[in-house]
Amino acid sequence: MIRSSETDILRQPSQVAILRYLRVRGPAARIDIGAATGLSPASVTALTADLIAQGLVREIQSSPIPNGAGTVANAARGRPKILLDLVPSAVAMIGVKLTINHIEIVLGNFKGEIDVSRQHVTNTLDLDSDALVETLCHLIDRFLADHKDQLSVRPSGIGIAVQGIADANSGNIMWSPALRHRHIPITAPLMQRYGCIVEMSNDANCIATAITQNDQWHGAGDFAVIMLGYGVGMGMVLNGSVYNGPFGAAAEFGHTKYQPDGPICNCGRRGCLEAYIGDYALLRDAAGLIDLPPAANSLHPSEEQMMELVHLARNGREDIADLFRHAGKVLGYGIANLIALIGPERILITGSGARAYDLMEPDMRRGLREALVAELRDGPEILHLPWDQDLALLGAIGQSLLRYDERMFSVSTA
Numbered sequence: 001m002i003r004s005s006e007t008d009i010l011r012q013p014s015q016v017a018i019l020r021y022l023r024v025r026g027p028a029a030r031i032d033i034g035a036a037t038g039l040s041p042a043s044v045t046a047l048t049a050d051l052i053a054q055g056l057v058r059e060i061q062s063s064p065i066p067n068g069a070g071t072v073a074n075a076a077r078g079r080p081k082i083l084l085d086l087v088p089s090a091v092a093m094i095g096v097k098l099t100i101n102h103i104e105i106v107l108g109n110f111k112g113e114i115d116v117s118r119q120h121v122t123n124t125l126d127l128d129s130d131a132l133v134e135t136l137c138h139l140i141d142r143f144l145a146d147h148k149d150q151l152s153v154r155p156s157g158i159g160i161a162v163q164g165i166a167d168a169n170s171g172n173i174m175w176s177p178a179l180r181h182r183h184i185p186i187t188a189p190l191m192q193r194y195g196c197i198v199e200m201s202n203d204a205n206c207i208a209t210a211i212t213q214n215d216q217w218h219g220a221g222d223f224a225v226i227m228l229g230y231g232v233g234m235g236m237v238l239n240g241s242v243y244n245g246p247f248g249a250a251a252e253f254g255h256t257k258y259q260p261d262g263p264i265c266n267c268g269r270r271g272c273l274e275a276y277i278g279d280y281a282l283l284r285d286a287a288g289l290i291d292l293p294p295a296a297n298s299l300h301p302s303e304e305q306m307m308e309l310v311h312l313a314r315n316g317r318e319d320i321a322d323l324f325r326h327a328g329k330v331l332g333y334g335i336a337n338l339i340a341l342i343g344p345e346r347i348l349i350t351g352s353g354a355r356a357y358d359l360m361e362p363d364m365r366r367g368l369r370e371a372l373v374a375e376l377r378d379g380p381e382i383l384h385l386p387w388d389q390d391l392a393l394l395g396a397i398g399q400s401l402l403r404y405d406e407r408m409f410s411v412s413t414a
Contacts, residue, residue: 014037019051023111026111028084033048033084058085086110093401094158095400098160101122103119106393159398163202165202171185171200222236223344224236224253254272278353281327289319335364335368343376345380
């Protein structure tokens with residue numbers, strides 16, 4: 001039986017369906033690919049032979065099945081399976097992550113993995129539209145030159161994860177706390193400069209994409225992922241696809257309201273969820289309780305500064321712990337609104353700002369109980385996804401790979 005998470009694959013051309021299946025669940029046997037995609041054994045054999053000939057897919061052997069004594073039980077049972085897997089070096093993608101005063105460039109492969117990473121400290125707030133594009137091109141060019149030995153092929157695309165509100169349809173950064181200027185076109189000038197696919201989304205949507213491309217986190221059904229960090233973002237997956245909305249910037253969870261006359265948010269309005277939960281909000285409120293180093297007053301907290309607050313909260317400073325508890329309660333009210341409006345099957349909470357999730361969760365659950373009747377709140381599963389790797393960059397690469405798959409098929413059949 002084909003699971004609901006795989007029905008979206010069936011709407012894609014057959015070779016693309018195979019590539020995407022292998023990216024999420026590979027290595028896999030031909031029989032498993034056929035069962036998941038609904039393709040006949042003959043079709044799978046023919047299509048994968050073509051993909052192997054193109055250098056996109058390769059055959060590998062699984063380990064033989066030993067018996068209890070550690071030897072192969074019999075020839076039929078112990079013979080290694082022939083599995084299919086993507087060739088990592090077949091395609092290269094550049095990933096870019098833009099946050100406050102920080103730009104990270106990575107090299108991704110055809111399997112969606114990150115091979116090389118380079119970080120740059122840049123005063124992003126001083127960059128206007130032209131200067132931002134010029135800076136990105138300079139850093140990408142330098143990255144390609146420095147890592148030419150790791151590149152067996154020319155990069156086929158660039159994926160960009162942006163902190164803030166990004167219009168994925170037009171390719172414009174509408175607003176970002178990393179920039180003073182608004183409505184900055186990004187994808188068009190980079191496409192013109194590099195002549196390849198350029199995809200851009202906000203960091204939360206990129207995280208949602210990364211989750212859909214990892215079988216460990218995926219699972220069936222609609223889900224929302226809430227990203228806690230400097231700010232608060234959300235990516236939403238409906239019917240197997242990240243929902244961008246008609247204007248390219250949907251699911252701005254952090255800018256929904258908790259209290260109309262509440263503290264000012266970085267977006268310039270008052271009472272947003274982010275103004276209570278974001279790192280800068282927690283640091284702002286902590287500054288009224290304890291003496292903070294001068295660098296912390298920039299409201300651009302470092303991980304070290306935030307971990308110091310967490311350490312204090314876990315070691316007897318109840319006033320600091322109360323800040324995290326209150327943030328959890330506000331998050332619970334926000335999740336209640338999300339459930340009432342959308343009712344996703346799962347809600348994942350992740351990001352660097354979830355470092356104190358253990359302090360926030362009890363009051364988050366309490367806020368959810370206060371805000372929503374049991375018949376609604378008890379439906380969705382709420383999970384914490386540890387931030388042990390940068391899912392935003394993985395998703396930026398993943399978005400470009402999705403577009404590459406589609407374009408490769410259309411070009412090959414033109």
